[in-house]
Amino acid sequence: MEKTVSFEELDKLAVDLADFSKENDVIALIGDLGTGKTTFIKTLAKELGIEENIKSPTFNYVLEHHGGRLPLYHFDVYRLTDPEEVYEVGYEDYLNNGGLVVIEWADIIESELPKEYIEIKLYYHDDDSRKISVEFIGNSERERELFEYVGFSN
């Protein structure tokens, strides 16, 4: 589904998603620079109970954060030149390690995304709102649950 949201509503979506997520879930964040991917993950991490500061892992591609309800594995694949390079930082292991995997610039590794994942697309709308698209790729049952959980009517 698609809608235009205020930053407040976007923050609420991040909180709800943190609470909705189960171990081994994957959230693919797709959107241009400045649309709010990192901010979204900060809000989500806080709701998970992670106290560490969240910064984009631009140079090392992945950062782990423990101490929350689920471990958070935060990828930023912006600088990858070949999608397959993501395996060099242990991508495969992170996918099945009992944590929540969140990937900034996930479109760059679209060919390597798992069969099921939550896709959040962010588009610039104006200075204080964004257009978003939310889907649970590959699992329509959980998509229904997600939309119900976050209060989206489809």
Ligand code: ADP
């Ligand atoms: P990205 O990681 O997609 O490049 P950021 O998360 O760094 O984007 O956000 C860029 C800027 O957009 C922030 O510095 C802030 O000004 C604004 N912004 C994005 N999301 C929010 C939000 N949820 N609440 C308030 N401001 C936001």
Ligand code: MG
């Ligand atoms: Mg960012």
